[in-house]
Every structure is written in C-alpha cells, then in structure tokens.
Amino acid sequence: MTITPWWRDAVIYQIYPRSWADADGDGIGDLPGITARLPYLADLGVDAVWLSPFYTSPQNDAGYDVADYRDVDPVFGTLDDFDALTARAHDLGLRVIVDIVPNHTSSEHPWFRAAIASPPGSPERARYLFREGRGESGELPPNNWQSKFGGRAWTRVTEADGRPGEWYLHMFDTSQPDLDWTNPEVRDEMQDVLRFWLDRGVDGFRIDVAHGMIKAEGLPDIEADLADDDSADPTSRLPMWDQPGVHDIYRDWRRIADSYAIEGEDADRILCAEAWVLPGEALARYVRADELHQSFNFEYLMTPWLAADLRETITHSLAQAAAVGAPQTWVLSNHDVVRHASRLGYPQRPGLQKIAGIGPESPQPDAVVGLRRARAATTVMLALPGSAYVYQGEELGLPEATRLPDDSRQDPTFARTSGASIGRDGCRVPVPWQAGEPSFGFGPSDRSWLPQPAEYGELAPDRQRGVSGSTLDLYTTLLRLRRDHRLGRGELTWLDGQPDDVLAFTVSSPAGAVTVLANLGATPVELPADAVIVVASSEIEPVRLLGSDEAVWLVARPAVAEPSARD
Known part of the structure; x- marks a missing residue:
C-alpha cells in the first residue's frame, strides 16, 4: 500500500512558547506549561505543533536571537523538559516541529x-558579514541596506585598539548579526544543529527567514526605486533576499531530513520555509521535490476578504504548487502579523494587504465584523487541499491586543523606529485558559509578560468548550470534518453561476465531495435545496440563507430509494 505522507494534508498548530502556558508563575510561558496543555490540542484535532524558538537567548527578539542552538533557555526550562514535551506529544499522536534560525545568530x-575579539580578516570574522566602511575613513556603512526592524542594516565595531573599525551586517536587530553562508564552516554547523534535534525526535523544522541566507555577490546597493519599498513583492529584486544560492542549502538539508525517514512508516521529517517571496513561481522553487516540503503561503494570508481576489490567489497557489508536485500550505495568522479576527475588521480593498500593527491611536477594527469574517475565512481555509497552519488562540477568536501601552511593548521594531512602527506585540499577548483565574489561567500567578486585554477572559476555553456555535466549537468541528472527508487530499473545482461576491467550489476526495460557499457580499444567498449543511461559520438553520461574511460546507442529500411496485 502506498503511504501518503502525513505532512501533505496536516494541520499544524503554532505555539509561541512565551505566550502559551506558564507553569512556574513568572509570567512567561515555558515548556512544562506546553506539555501540560497538549491534551487540549489533541482534543482540538490538529496533527502537529510548531514551537517558536526556545533556545538559549538574551531574548532581544523574543528568542529569534539565538546564543546556543543546542540548549533550552532557562526561562523556558531544560533539555529534559523538551524531551518530556516531545514524548508526551508523540503519546498523544502529535508531531513536533521546531524553529531553526539560520540567517543570523545572537x-x-x-x-x-570571538569575531568581535578577533582582528579584521580573521577566521572568526569570516563566519559573519564584516566589511570595511565607505568614505574617507570608513565612516559610512558598506552599502545602503536598511534593517527590517528600522534603521540601517550595518553597525560599526570598535577594534581592540580603540579605533572605529569594520561594520557588520544585521538585516534585523543590531543584536542579530547575519551569518556568511558562503563559509563552509557555517553550513557544517547548521547541518549539525539539524541532526542534534532530529536525534532528539523532532519531526521537522520551520526555517526562519528562509529566503535570506544568501546575499548577492559584492553586497551591492539597493536600487533607488526599491530602497523605500516595503511591499511584499520586491523580494526577488533585492540583493539580500531570494538569491539562487539558498536552494543549494536546502538540497543538502533535504538529504539530511530524508536520512531520518523510516522505510514503510509514515515518519517523514519535514522542512517548512518562512519565505516572504513573490510571485508564486519563485516561492514554488523552495518546494521542489529535492528541496523543502512546505513553504508558508503568505500571498494567501495577505489576500483581502474579496471573492475575486481570493479565487485568483487560491487558483494561482494550487497551480504553482502542483507544477512542482508539492501540496499547498495555507495560513491566516502567525506571530508576525495582525490576528485575522482584527485584520478582517477593516474595510477590504483589492490587492495584497499587510498591516504592520495596530496601536491605541490607530483606527480600530470592527470587532464583530472581524470575528464573523475570521470564522468564515477559516471555514474556507480548512476545506482547501493541502496543509494548513493555525496560530495559537485563533481557535478562540482572539482579537489583536490593539491598546497595549507603549511602556509594555517589547518588539525591537517599536524601539528601533521610535514608535513609528507599532510592532508585533499585539498578536503575541498570552492566551487565556480560565476566565476567572489570575492571568486568565495563563499561569498560577497574575503575572503576564504582556498585559492581556479584559475581553480575553470571556474567550477562554472554559467559557467556550462544549458551547454550540462558539469559535472553539467551530474549529473543533471543522478539523474533525476535514479529516473525515479527507479534504486536504482532495481536488478543488470552482463552481460558476454564483453571484460575483460568492466564493464557490467543490473539493472531491476518496471520501466524497464537499461544496464550500462563502458569501463575501451584502445580499443573502439561498442555499441549494438538495444539499445538506455539514458545518457553517454562523447559524444558518432554519432559514437556509447564507448571510454576509458567512461560509458553509455542503454535501449532496442522500437519494431516497423509490418504492417498488410490490411495496
């Protein structure tokens, strides 16, 4: 019997360890807290968990500044705690994916x-991108690149003799120097890190900044027309992103991952890219048969809640993945973007949309409209063929924390831009578990590393579990039915003849066919009389009208046998 690998249709749940569950009461989530809450995820019905970084780190960028790739930061626990988490997850039928951060170190x-303590031209500095400055005395940075966190992407060091010296590249914070991936020592080290965690039983890796490790030869200036372009599209034209050499790295990594597969078992170890790359043809190159297994579909995440835009993105996404024999991967929220229950609460306009953050002085989203659209958007997403990622708390309908005070913010983006960029703290606020408990059950104390909005209490699982129509109930139902109908392994066919504002398609699989209708317009749509409602994002019965910003799964009504003459 041919085995269809688990990752081709898996639903993977992202845990941001700082904000998931706090076992020791210090206000920061930890590995024992995660382990204690894993049964919740098994009941929810996901297939795997992805853990954002928990490695030894000064936490300048919430763990994406790694000081030791082979150990657990004490704030999160120990290696023994990680082993216990992995064992418990596997006992519950959950696979474990961990972050790897290969573009830069702490x-x-x-x-x-060692590089800072060594002279220019030393082997220690050759592991990073140190360069002489421009200008008469090297007082200008080597090029005009800007950090993704704001400000220039270069910092000048003071040499051992006290004089200003070389500059080092950091595409993110100054505390995150970029590695030089043309150095074989760097490649060997990261391959060894992969093996270290694979040997501990992890089922795969999410690769941070997967499109960034290779820079254009000579580190040329960015062209003037792109220098201030922060849209999603110029990546393939910028010298620090999506360079051809990254694919050689991933062919090596794929061979390592494949070496841990077990013949005759569904035990693939997988690699998933965080690659903000457009167009889709460029992104598809990351998931060719000899490279990575998955890559996040950020084009889908940024597509507005408009029927024509969604149909175009879904069609294009499926075609590009199919062209290289890969499944498509769908996502609506993560730890770097505004939660979709809030993002969709704004008026929608054509074209890809990326909201950097929402602060107290920003125009506030419509919470009711946002949640209704988020529930409908998830109902659409979880029917699509391929794999899907769910971000912690979205199954509770958590909105973005939009009114955090400035003095509580910890995202380096906020500090580096002097508050011009709100940053990502709003989607990282600790999740609630029990409405009436301190920190809403996040931990045994009332401490929380970011303040939780008061409205989070009523969204806690103890207020939603077993409540028909709750967002938690909707997610649990969608995940169960997605598995029952094997939708992730199906084929999508668009249905024509619908109003322009209606998204309509059928997904056919060996388990049958499911029709999905989503009404993105203002006029209610009558449901087919010969169809059975399987699940709906909002209450549909008994009127059988699909209202604005609602979605539904339908199956054909079973045929009733005609009575025979002898009856």
Missing part, C-alpha cells in the same frame, strides 16, 4: 563574541 553567540 550577538551573544560564542562565534560573534
């Missing part, structure tokens, strides 16, 4: 400390 990593 400035506290032993390699970078």
